[in-house]
Amino acid sequence: MSSSFIQASIITIGDELLIGQVVDTNSAWMAQALNKAGIAVKRRVAVGDVWEEIWKVLDQETAVADIVLITGGLGPTADDITKPLLCEYFGGKLVRDEGATQNVINIFTRLKRPMIERNLKQGEVPDVCTVIPNRRGTAPGMWFEQADTIFVSMPGVPHEMKGMMETDVIPRLSSRFALPHIVHRTLLTVGVGESFLAEMIQDFETALPPAIKLAYLPNYGMVRLRLSATGFDEQALTQEIDGQFAALQTLVKDYMVTNRDEPIEQVVANLLKARGQTMATAESCTGGYMAHLITAMPGSSAFYTGSVVAYANAVKMNLLQVGENTLASDGAVSEATVRQMATGALAALGTDYAVAVSGIMGPDGGSAEKPVGLVWIAAASRSATVVQQMHFRFDRQRNIQLTAAAAFNLLRQLIIGG
Amino acid sequence: MSSSFIQASIITIGDELLIGQVVDTNSAWMAQALNKAGIAVKRRVAVGDVWEEIWKVLDQETAVADIVLITGGLGPTADDITKPLLCEYFGGKLVRDEGATQNVINIFTRLKRPMIERNLKQGEVPDVCTVIPNRRGTAPGMWFEQADTIFVSMPGVPHEMKGMMETDVIPRLSSRFALPHIVHRTLLTVGVGESFLAEMIQDFETALPPAIKLAYLPNYGMVRLRLSATGFDEQALTQEIDGQFAALQTLVKDYMVTNRDEPIEQVVANLLKARGQTMATAESCTGGYMAHLITAMPGSSAFYTGSVVAYANAVKMNLLQVGENTLASDGAVSEATVRQMATGALAALGTDYAVAVSGIMGPDGGSAEKPVGLVWIAAASRSATVVQQMHFRFDRQRNIQLTAAAAFNLLRQLIIGG
Numbered sequence: 001m002s003s004s005f006i007q008a009s010i011i012t013i014g015d016e017l018l019i020g021q022v023v024d025t026n027s028a029w030m031a032q033a034l035n036k037a038g039i040a041v042k043r044r045v046a047v048g049d050v051w052e053e054i055w056k057v058l059d060q061e062t063a064v065a066d067i068v069l070i071t072g073g074l075g076p077t078a079d080d081i082t083k084p085l086l087c088e089y090f091g092g093k094l095v096r097d098e099g100a101t102q103n104v105i106n107i108f109t110r111l112k113r114p115m116i117e118r119n120l121k122q123g124e125v126p127d128v129c130t131v132i133p134n135r136r137g138t139a140p141g142m143w144f145e146q147a148d149t150i151f152v153s154m155p156g157v158p159h160e161m162k163g164m165m166e167t168d169v170i171p172r173l174s175s176r177f178a179l180p181h182i183v184h185r186t187l188l189t190v191g192v193g194e195s196f197l198a199e200m201i202q203d204f205e206t207a208l209p210p211a212i213k214l215a216y217l218p219n220y221g222m223v224r225l226r227l228s229a230t231g232f233d234e235q236a237l238t239q240e241i242d243g244q245f246a247a248l249q250t251l252v253k254d255y256m257v258t259n260r261d262e263p264i265e266q267v268v269a270n271l272l273k274a275r276g277q278t279m280a281t282a283e284s285c286t287g288g289y290m291a292h293l294i295t296a297m298p299g300s301s302a303f304y305t306g307s308v309v310a311y312a313n314a315v316k317m318n319l320l321q322v323g324e325n326t327l328a329s330d331g332a333v334s335e336a337t338v339r340q341m342a343t344g345a346l347a348a349l350g351t352d353y354a355v356a357v358s359g360i361m362g363p364d365g366g367s368a369e370k371p372v373g374l375v376w377i378a379a380a381s382r383s384a385t386v387v388q389q390m391h392f393r394f395d396r397q398r399n400i401q402l403t404a405a406a407a408f409n410l411l412r413q414l415i416i417g418g
Numbered sequence: 419m420s421s422s423f424i425q426a427s428i429i430t431i432g433d434e435l436l437i438g439q440v441v442d443t444n445s446a447w448m449a450q451a452l453n454k455a456g457i458a459v460k461r462r463v464a465v466g467d468v469w470e471e472i473w474k475v476l477d478q479e480t481a482v483a484d485i486v487l488i489t490g491g492l493g494p495t496a497d498d499i500t501k502p503l504l505c506e507y508f509g510g511k512l513v514r515d516e517g518a519t520q521n522v523i524n525i526f527t528r529l530k531r532p533m534i535e536r537n538l539k540q541g542e543v544p545d546v547c548t549v550i551p552n553r554r555g556t557a558p559g560m561w562f563e564q565a566d567t568i569f570v571s572m573p574g575v576p577h578e579m580k581g582m583m584e585t586d587v588i589p590r591l592s593s594r595f596a597l598p599h600i601v602h603r604t605l606l607t608v609g610v611g612e613s614f615l616a617e618m619i620q621d622f623e624t625a626l627p628p629a630i631k632l633a634y635l636p637n638y639g640m641v642r643l644r645l646s647a648t649g650f651d652e653q654a655l656t657q658e659i660d661g662q663f664a665a666l667q668t669l670v671k672d673y674m675v676t677n678r679d680e681p682i683e684q685v686v687a688n689l690l691k692a693r694g695q696t697m698a699t700a701e702s703c704t705g706g707y708m709a710h711l712i713t714a715m716p717g718s719s720a721f722y723t724g725s726v727v728a729y730a731n732a733v734k735m736n737l738l739q740v741g742e743n744t745l746a747s748d749g750a751v752s753e754a755t756v757r758q759m760a761t762g763a764l765a766a767l768g769t770d771y772a773v774a775v776s777g778i779m780g781p782d783g784g785s786a787e788k789p790v791g792l793v794w795i796a797a798a799s800r801s802a803t804v805v806q807q808m809h810f811r812f813d814r815q816r817n818i819q820l821t822a823a824a825a826f827n828l829l830r831q832l833i834i835g836g
Contacts, residue, residue: 016635018459019602020450021644021679023443027464032438041436042471046445046462049633053460060478077616077634118613136811157636159812184437195536198495215467216495217434218575226439261439281727287713288706291727295705298781298814305730308737309699309709312723314768319726319737350732363716393554394577396716 005230006177008034009065010044011057013072013082014156017046026071026158030165037170038179039067040230049073054085062149067173072156074139076118083126083142086153090144092128100124100131100140107138129153136163143172150176181234185245186217186226186261189252190409194218197225201251204244211237212244220405222264225252257412264408265293271415272303272353279411280349281307282320282341282356284332285375290357290404305349310341320344320356333358333370335378335387342380355379355411359390361399375403379411386414423648424595426452427483428462429475431490431500432574435464444489444576448583455588456597457485458648467497476507480567485591490574492557494536501544501560504571508562510546518542518549518558525556554581561590568594599652603663604635604644604679607670608827612636615643619669622662629655630662638823640682643670675830682826683711689833690721690771697829698767699725700738700759700774702750703793708775708822723767728759738762738774751776751788753796753805760798773797773829777808779817793821797829804832 010030016022024046031041042065047053054073061068073082087094101123108115122138125131132141132152137160144151152169154161173179189197194216198205205214211231217224227245231237249259258267272279281290291307294300308319313332316322321344322337330336341356359375366372373392378385388410392399428448434440442464449459460483465471472491479486491500505512519541526533540556543549550559550570555578562569570587572579591597607615612634616623623632629649635642645663649655667677676685690697699708709725712718726737731750734740739762740755748754759774777793784790791810796803806828810817 015631015633015646016644017446017462018449019453019600019646020446020448020459021635022637023441023446025441028435028438028441030438031436035437041438042466043475044435044462044464048460057461075634075636076613113611116613116617118616159816162813182437186439193531195494195534198536199534213433213497215433215497216493217439218493219440226434228433228437283706283709286710287718288701288709288725288727289713291701291706291729292704292710295707295727295729296815296818300705301729306733306737307706307725307727307729309706309713309725309727311713311719311725312768315724315766318768319724319766348733348737350730350736395580397714398577400714 005180006039006066007042007064008039008067008069009042009061011061011068011070012044012046012156013049013054013070015048018048026156026161029158029162030069030071033165033170035182037174038182039173040182049081051081051085054082055089058089062146066149068149068151069169070151070153071161074153074155076122076138082153086129086142086144086151087126090126090128090146092126094124095127096123097125097131097140099133103134103140104138132164132168134160134164135167136160141168180230180232181237182228182230183237183241184226184228184261185241185259186224187249187252187259188222188224188257188262188264188267189255190222190257190264192223192255194223197223197252197255201248204248204251208244209240212241220401222257222405224261226261257409263293264405264412266297268408268412268415269294269297269300269303271412275415277352278303278305279353279355280305280345280351282345282354283307283309284311284316284341284357285359285361286357286400286404286407287311289400290355290407293404305351308345308348316341319348321347331370333360333374333376335376335389338376338378339380339385339387342378342385346380346382353379353381353411353415355407357403357407359399359403361396361403363396373399375406377403377407377410379407379414381414384414386410423598424457424484425460425482426457426485426487427460427479429479429486429488430462430464430574431467431472431488433466433497436466444574444579447576447580448487448489451583451588453600455592456600457591458600467491467499469499469503472500472503473507480564484567486567486569487587488569488571489579492571492573494540494556500571504547504560504562504569505544508544508546508564510544512542513545514541515543515549515558517551521552521558522556550582550586552578552582553585554578559586598648598650599655600646600648601655601659602644602646602679603659603677604642605667605670605677606675606680606682606685607641607643607673608675608682610641610673612641615641615670615673619666622666622669626662627658630659638819640675640823642679644679675827681711682823682830684715686826686830686833687712687715687718687721689830693833695770696721696723697771697773698723698763698769700763700772701725701727702729702734702759702775703777703779704775704818704822704825705729707818708773708825711822723769726763726766734759737766739765749788751778751792751794753794753807756794756796757798757803757805760796760803764798764800771797771799771829771833773825775821775825777817777821779814779821781814791817793824795821795825795828797825797832799832802832804828
């Protein structure tokens with residue numbers, strides 16, 4: 001990416017990031033929002049609640065970035081040192097801001113909570129900043145400018161940061177700079193390894209114009225391919241990337257599941273919504289994770305009626321009509337059981353399709369005959385049931401994720417094949 | 419933290435981190451593992467697949483850290499530039515490593531996949547590094563030393579990185595340095611704001627010895643308090659932090675839910691396991707997320723039989739015996755419905771306790787009477803049912819998380835009260 005483009009650095013502040021107590025989801029969200037607005041993110045840095053460390057990273061990022069976005073360290077407690085530090089860094093002094101103070105009072109009044117001096121202090125800001133209102137919490141955002149760099153400090157609470165970014169920060173940055181367009185095109189493949197894909201599209205990749213970049217993003221046993229282009233002429237840019245993207249789709253068409261940047265459960269959702277059909281899940285080893293992935297999508301009630309999470313065998317029998325004999329002879333992790341779970345879910349949950357999974361996710365519960373990682377998957381319609389056996393060799397969390405992705409893909413195949 | 423302690427920097431490489439396409443979970447995991455071993459993490463930096471950016475960040479972190487851990491950019495495709503870069507950075511040349519090459523061959527043989535030249539190249543490493551074997555994938559890890567700094571490059575695939583860290587990197591670092599002990603004590607509070615907690619323990623915090631640090635970690639409407647201490651005399655350190663932790667627990671005892679670093683669902687799990695009792699869930703608006711949180715814990719089958727994810731009203735009626743009249747008169751999001759869901763789940767899933775939720779998570783589905791964020795929660799035992807109404811004002815994802823946490827807490831109260 002040419003250095004003539006506007007470059008941002010993201011700084012996240014908090015000891016909890018350095019001891020690994022929380023996963024930093026803010027940075028990814030901010031990077032996405034900046035990118036969409038045409039601002040390239042150059043680096044992301046996380047530092048602890050240590051005065052000299054924060055100071056040093058501010059110096060460092062100022063040297064390389066046009067925009068420095070900072071989150072964290074703005075709470076009302078003593079371990080939050082960001083505000084006094086920024087005040088000193090930019091040579092200001094703390095003053096009470098009327099709007100920010102009123103915002104604190106309004107929130108406490110609305111929540112009917114008593115307010116203490118410590119809360120009111122959140123209304124104080126350095127007199128050298130522009131206040132960014134916080135419509136979702138008490139800590140105001142702060143916008144500083146020094147030399148050619150813009151600094152924006154926001155709270156670390158994701159919901160509050162997102163509100164500020166959407167309502168104020170991105171619009172202000174967009175009106176301030178002549179920003180280029182950054183365009184991405186992403187497709188998802190299933191059933192082919194990264195190396196083979198690379199071999200398959202080697203000539204295509206070599207012939208790509210310098211303005212277009214290709215990335216391989218393997219995840220959950222699938223590989224996404226992403227083309228990215230940056231430029232000021234939106235029409236030319238879109239035309240060029242769409243031409244290349246069409247060529248890429250032709251090359252990998254046997255493995256492509258979607259030509260949009262969406263997960264496999266969204267692909268299934270789109271298919272069902274387009275056909276006016278419905279689905280349900282019957283989950284043993286994924287324990288509700290598939291239901292969660294589906295219901296995390298707004299509007300999923302249009303095609304999804306629910307799930308029976310049948311962790312105990314009694315639940316498989318009582319709610320999904322799995323035969324006691326089947327469980328006794330074949331066991332819970334078997335083709336026969338998972339078939340009955342799928343057809344049982346069709347009936348119990350009243351849908352056109354159902355997908356069922358049963359497996360051993362680890363770390364315990366495996367045997368020589370049925371080792372950890374063994375999974376049976378079934379997808380059923382009113383007229384057909386298909387099954388698949390899988391062997392995963394990862395940890396519990398990843399085995400659950402891989403099972404869910406494989407099950408959604410099996411259902412997808414049944415839907416488009418049927 | 420004194421600078422005489424060993425300090426690490428974590429560098430994650432990949433354009434996908436800078437456009438926000440993936441959330442970086444590796445850094446948090448690595449930070450936790452380092453911390454446990456007595457190595458403090460000073461900074462975490464994410465950079466793109468850009469030669470000069472990676473080079474610059476290596477220079478920068480070398481200047482401040484004793485150990486630099488690097489993940490990402492080691493795949494078999496053209497956008498992976500980390501290996502040639504490290505080779506040049508440390509002045510080596512790429513040579514075939516027999517062990518790493520054999521590992522690639524073994525994996526392809528085991529998976530019965532054809533191998534191409536590109537895959538074999540993964541067996542090549544700079545001749546100036548020590549190879550860290552990858553028991554879970556094809557890309558070898560690489561250990562470099564220059565001046566007083568140790569560099570370890572690992573693949574970005576979380577499962578592979580974790581294997582290397584556990585089996586090789588942490589043990590090697592531990593035997594190399596005289597590492598201090600880093601001790602944390604964490605408790606979880608419910609029902610009290612961060613500012614009030616801070617007020618409540620102000621004197622305690624002021625009187626803390628310099629070696630002990632207090633942090634406030636608000637999450638899901640709850641606040642965790644964490645004490646951290648670092649030192650070489652383990653016994654003295656443990657004694658001092660445990661003394662302070664006991665004092666802290668006394669101060670916040672009215673709000674404390676657990677004195678361990680564990681989420682609320684683990685607190686419920688521990689209670690049930692200790693009592694030999696069982697639970698089930700009946701989920702409308704959380705859509706399987708509660709079931710997922712429970713079954714993500716290994717061994718949850720000891721106390722958890724399953725969930726009915728009743729997204730559609732028909733499922734509420736058929737599987738949970740919610741009355742058609744109740745749904746018609748009170749609606750799905752109501753005290754009456756959620757009570758029947760909880761008692762219905764007790765019967766259908768055969769447990770000692772059940773917890774049920776029904777609400778409107780947004781962005782759509784709200785009305786003037788029942789706005790987005792309205793949630794009803796019920797917890798039931800064989801002899802009692804308790805209900806709670808909540809109002810959340812966040813986005814869909816966070817509303818789901820807050821609902822789950824609140825529901826687990828209501829169940830916890832029922833269990834300890836009953």
